Amino acid sequence: MAATWPIFQRKLTRHLQNNKNRKSSRVTAKKIASLYHEAARTAMPRLVPGAIPITGNKILIEKGFEASFKLAFNLGKIPTNPGIWLPAALGVVAYWTGNGFNPVIPPPGYVPGASDLVVFPGVPPAPQIWQAMSSKKESVVARKLVSAFKTHLSSVSGVFIGNPIGSPSPVPFPWVGVA
Numbered sequence: 001m002a003a004t005w006p007i008f009q010r011k012l013t014r015h016l017q018n019n020k021n022r023k024s025s026r027v028t029a030k031k032i033a034s035l036y037h038e039a040a041r042t043a044m045p046r047l048v049p050g051a052i053p054i055t056g057n058k059i060l061i062e063k064g065f066e067a068s069f070k071l072a073f074n075l076g077k078i079p080t081n082p083g084i085w086l087p088a089a090l091g092v093v094a095y096w097t098g099n100g101f102n103p104v105i106p107p108p109g110y111v112p113g114a115s116d117l118v119v120f121p122g123v124p125p126a127p128q129i130w131q132a133m134s135s136k137k138e139s140v141v142a143r144k145l146v147s148a149f150k151t152h153l154s155s156v157s158g159v160f161i162g163n164p165i166g167s168p169s170p171v172p173f174p175w176v177g178v179a
Contacts, residue, residue: 002179003043005150008035009142016138025069033062033091036149040095043153047175048160050105051116056095064091072133082130089124092149096121096156096178106162107173113162114170122156125149153178 015031037058044051067087075084101116128148135141157176164171 003039003150003153005039005146008039008149009139009146011035012142012145013139016141025073026066029062029065029069032065032145033058033060036061036092036095039149043178045101045116045158045160045175046177046179047173048101048105048107048116051101051103051160054100054102056099058095060094061088061091064088064094067091068129068133082127085129085133086124086126088129089126089152092152093121093124101158101160103160103162107160107175110160110162110164110173113160116158116160118156118158120155120157122152125152128152150179 012032012035015028019028037056040056041053043053065088068085071084071087096118099118099121101118103113103116106112125148128151129145132141132144132148135144154177156178157174160173160175161170162173163169
C-alpha cells in the first residue's frame with residue numbers, strides 16, 4: 001500500500017476552507033504536520049514493498065511550516081521567493097533524516113535483515129511548496145502540497161542490510177524512492 005495522500009489532500013482542503021484567517025497559521029502548520037505523518041506512516045520504499053517507517057518526528061515539519069508562515073506573513077504580501085518556504089522544506093527533510101523502516105520485510109531475493117535505513121533524506125522541496133502556497137484555491141494548495149511531498153519522497157534513498165538467499169554474510173541492498 002502506498003502513502004495515503006488522497007486522505008491528506010481531502011482533510012487539508014477541508015481544514016484550509018474552514019480556517020482562512022492569519023491567526024490560524026500555527027494550527028495549519030500543526031495540521032499539515034499531523035496529516036503528513038499519517039500519510040508517511042503508510043509509505044514504503046519502492047524496492048522494498050511492505051517495509052513501513054519506524055520513526056518520523058512530525059514536530060519537525062510543524063516547526064518548519066510555522067517558520068515559513070511567519071516569514072511569509074512578515075512580508076505582508078504574497079511571497080515571490082521560494083526561499084521563504086525553505087524552513088518548511090527542511091522540516092520535511094528532517095522528518096526522514098535517520099528514519100528507519102521495519103526490517104522484517106526483505107527485498108526480493110533476501111531473507112529478513114538487520115536494518116533498513118534512510119541514508120539520504122531527500123532534496124528539500126521548497127520550490128514546490130512555494131508553488132502550492134502561492135495558489136489561490138484551497139483544494140489546489142492541498143493538491144500541490146501532495147505533489148511536492150511525492151516529489152520529495154522520490155529522492156529519499158536508503159539501504160537494506162540483510163542476507164541474500166543462500167549467502168552466509170550480509171549484503172547491502174540500496175533503494176531509492178518512497179511511495
